[in-house]
Amino acid sequence: MTASRVLREEGGYSEKTRQKVMAQVDALGYLPNRLATVFSGDQRSTFIGVSIPELGNEVFAQVLEGIDRKLGTFGYQSVLGLTQHTMEEEESWIRTVLSWQPAGLILTGRYHSARATEMLRNAGLPVVEIWDLNSSPLDMSVGLDHFDSGFDMGRYLISLGYESVGYVGTSHDVANAATERLDGFCKAVEGAGGTVVKQLCLHDTATYYPGFYGTEQLLAGRRDIDCIYYQNDAMAFGGLQYCTARGLDVPRDIGIAGWGDLPIASVMRKRLTSCHVSHLKLGQKAAELMMARLTNEPVPNCVDIGFRLIPGSTVRNMAI
Amino acid sequence: MTASRVLREEGGYSEKTRQKVMAQVDALGYLPNRLATVFSGDQRSTFIGVSIPELGNEVFAQVLEGIDRKLGTFGYQSVLGLTQHTMEEEESWIRTVLSWQPAGLILTGRYHSARATEMLRNAGLPVVEIWDLNSSPLDMSVGLDHFDSGFDMGRYLISLGYESVGYVGTSHDVANAATERLDGFCKAVEGAGGTVVKQLCLHDTATYYPGFYGTEQLLAGRRDIDCIYYQNDAMAFGGLQYCTARGLDVPRDIGIAGWGDLPIASVMRKRLTSCHVSHLKLGQKAAELMMARLTNEPVPNCVDIGFRLIPGSTVRNMAI
DNA sequence: CACCGTTGAGTTACCCGTAACGTTCCGTTA
């Protein structure tokens, strides 16, 4: 007991005793067992469960980096869960991670299985839903309006005189942010007199090479597509390379637009038309909300981190 | 007690009792507290501490993805630690994570502080050191010989007729894999009659833009450099873009070589000369060794996952 | 010198799941 007091620097012991305790700690290489502390219910754990769809997509890796670095400064640890974009994986991960009594959870996306939602409510933990902006979150939410970001891009492209646009992305069983961007995009294009003449949703990962061959499929046998919107920058880079390889001049023959503003864009002489989102900041903000909630500070339940359209030079720079 | 038996499907209860227990579990939304199980010492936890330098570098994100996916299939969870390439961060993270009684640790790199090493020995847990190949690991090791990979690249470049090569990378206070690649590279170049005329180690992150401006610095005021070796592909891409922007023809005027073979390379019409490493596989292998050790299977203490030189087209394709 | 407050240190009980052991209630068999 006295040792416990010394280690917690709680006071109520003499200097001589402190020395004796510390000497034993050094001699034994003693490390306190935090499990016991949390288990006894006196304190919360310093685990935060963090579910992320995948890390192959750079943007999610950046979000996680933002989260973990910020949590680290508060002495908290991330317990990772990669859900591969499925609610089943997420549900099973939530069940497991809750049994470890985490202090809170950070989840990607606003769509969760009914059972997952129920478990989260029962657990009564702080939960931050990130990525999608969610005006009625389970608890807290940090993200951006993906519909709006797609809408803005659609309106922008039409304003440049594009008329027949295509889309290349990937498909998942559940609604997600990418489909919201596509919805916003289509609405803007059609509202402004353009047409989304073809949408391609590949059963593949949303990375470089699928962007390449997806573009080939999209353009196969048609000459009417004057601009392509991609699910993200990686696919757009793939598409850009495909077009270049095929001898198409970008942006003269065809326009290319992505989403996410990958770091590699900063060195390309032809700036990719995209939408900038501060992924690192998103993660940090999510961690900050979590920490604020855990210290009982007042917390907004919904934070919009916004986005910024990058005009770039892979689309025309004025209406023709 | 009977409830415990039912939930563990241990047997020794009637079907009627089972139904009653399960009904209560559903009604209460009961989730077992795994902390108690582990705490009582009857079982190990299913945490694996995973320390990674950063996630901004795509290769480490891929390694982590490989680790976490594989651990997930065994019902284990990663507790993440981002060390920012410093031994101090690693040591403090190790101290914290050990207090959570993890089943094992996976650490990046072979260099750890003396105190960290001591804690790891005291803890007596399975430890996998990844990234560097480590013939005398603390416990187990999965990686590749970075010296050799740098050596092979050096020899390859000289065999193509390059004579005065430069290097662009970043510096850290501790020795790491990148410095080993550079050592191997220099040794090969000098052993084959070439010269490493300038080495630039930036105080920055090893990403695209530092590769861009680092190349500018490297080439400032000199005409003798005929080839540049970069710490990784991201920096090499940055350098490639700088050279192109400045009107240099790659590979006619200057050769460019990177390391890591990033996914984006798969769509570039000009294949980056690099060194392929299966980062995902490295992570999976590390997780597999950990699981094998935890189930008392015989485990090799050192696994070389190898590398493959990618000739690419950012260097000459034959000696001149 | 009796009394009291303070400081330092020890004791007890609790958290929850489960190993180990104990008890009850059957049905079966000689």
Added chain:
DNA sequence: TAACGGAACGTTACGGGTAACTCAACGGTG
């Protein structure tokens, strides 16, 4: 019917840290 054995279920104790409490020693005060 007594004896026995196994199935089903209950009780106790433990793990490590700490809140809450108790106790001992000591110095100061009237």
